[in-house]
Amino acid sequence: MYTGRDFSAMYFILPIVMVGVGLGFILHELGHKFSAMHFGYWSEYQLWPVGLIIALASSFCGIVFAAPGAVYTYANFLDDRTNGIISIAGPVVNIVLAIIFLLIAAAVYPMAFFSQTMQIIFLVCSLGFTINSYLATFNLIPIWNLDGSKVLRWNGLIWIVTIAISGIMTYLSMTVGVEGIIKILIG
Template identity: 35%
Template structure:
């Protein structure tokens, strides 16, 4: 099975938590002038902007591992989700977000480990550069579309750079480790 029902539930929970965390940072232009309250439009906009980079990142790890013949499952990381919510509640100026991970059964060897590890950040790189390219080549974007692309670009740039840091537990460490084992 490509994706189990439980994984779909985990992705929906992850998306909802990401949207909740980001909805006060990522607002539609009209929302800046509204009284503070739960705004479903900001929630949906935050989900559309922030969640794809995270969910697609993890699914890329999963499907790449499956392509090599491994069993891979998307899981939520409750501590990471609750840490993100807690930081929002205390109005932290920064966000630490580790909402989920892909458990891969079996030992990946050398270059396979590097490819599986790089698959997630590669999605962020594509979303970052794709958004950047559209923003720079399209001159008649609607304001909401331009905002969506700008925020998608920024979030995925940060996710790519952050995930490629070559220290444990980041993907960059797994990429580098696999490449070193290759030689």
């Protein structure tokens, strides 16, 4: 998606994108798992190979529909509150991770003009912010079996607040850009 279908650029951009995607995806799923464990439930990740293929294929079309699997919580009965808390854990992890990436990007931004290493760190963090903002927003859509449907069923106000935060972050990353956000933040 970020290479403009230039396959030679993929060798450069893939490792950079994988930091944001890899951390975002793994930590999102671990957020669900540890939340379920907090409530005493067994949970585990299950791969959905069709979803992995869809994610890869859709990335070549300029938009990513990523659903390569999910953490499943095993319980005889799971009330809406507990299910909502377990479900919101993943998007909250993505929001926090996006903010961490933004703070690191802001910290290295002045040095990125003078150092190629800092430029790469800034790029990794910029993409990490954008990717994790998007992952949170996407997962909070209240459809099908996405986290948003379970959070909304539990508590509409919490759903509105979290999707507003992630939605604003996603919107800003796609319109103003991370460099623009940093310039606004530091004045």
